Amino acid sequence: MSQKIKGLLLDIDGTLIDSNDAHAKAWQEALAEFDIHVKYEDVREKIGxxxxxxxxLVAQLHKEEGLGKKVDKRRVEIFKQDYLPHLQPFPYAQQLIELLHKAGLKIIAASSASKEDLGALLKKSGVEKYVDGATSSDDAERSKPAPDIIEAALQKGDLRPSMTLMVGDTPYDIAAAEKAGVQTIAFTCGGWKEKDLQGAVAVLSGPEELFTKLKQIPIEEIPEKLHAMARSAL
Known part of the structure; x- marks a missing residue:
């Protein structure tokens, strides 16, 4: 009997929705309000x-303590007020996740975003109704590149690592998934170059390219095709 992928762990920022630059700017602006000035590039490369x-890493602060807690709170406010309303999903993001849902895959969001941010991003990306569950930084002691969020998502979806794929856009997605025994399909639409995404079983331009590839396959064969991708570095 052919083996099939049963579940999909789904990053959102930079994978389905064009939000990585916005997150970096919100962090930079929040830090500046507390007279901590960091280069945009130094923040941007750590988004994910x-x-x-x-x-x-960027300011020697801790998110849950003192000034770090204040910066994080202000970052949330800036992101929600100034950036979230203007974010757009990548082309065919919704169609891709709808297709994977129709193919019978269990889809679990697995994001380093906070629970509050993740809920808003799922709505903006148009995939909320196709997602069977979600894990965020609130569900894990450590965020990516630690495997905690991936492991929490596997548990929530009752999924085996070998029968699951991660879809993400950063080296941190790949590292976190690898530590949890999950293979990754990576997209470059989040701003990382193909050379930065080593370790992924496939590197594609974004949701549209994967949708185009899978749309050519009978829907009942998609889980088998994904399993084949997970077992060969395409």
């Missing part, structure tokens, strides 16, 4: 991590 990892 949660604030628990990002803040110590």
């Amino acid at each position: 991590m949660g604030g628990d990892n990002l803040l110590p």
Whole structure:
């Protein structure tokens, strides 16, 4: 009997919705309000991590303590007010997840975003109704590149790592998934180059390219095709 992928762990920022630049700007602006000035590039390259990892690296602050807690709170406010209303999903993001849902895959969002941010991003990306569950930085002690969020998503979906794929856009997605025994399909639409996404079983331009590839396959064969991708570095 052919083996099939049963579940999909889904990053949202930079994978389905064009939000990575916005997150970086919100962090930079929030830090500046507390007279902490960091280069945009230094923040941007760390988007995909949660604030628990990002803040110590760019500003030597801790997200849950003192000034770090204030910066994180202000970052949330700036992002929601100034950036979230203007974000757009990548082309064919909704169609891709709808197709995977129709193919019978269990879809679990697995994001380093906070629970509050993730809920809003799922709505903006148009995939909320196709997602069977979600794990965020609130569900894990450590965010990506630690495997905690991936492991929590596997547990929530009652999924085996070998029968599951991660779809993400950063090296942190790949590292977190690998530590949990899950293979990753990576997209470059989040701003990372193909050379930065080593370890993924496939590197594609974004949702549209994967949708185009899968749309050519009978829908009942999609889980088998994904399993084949997970077992060969395409």
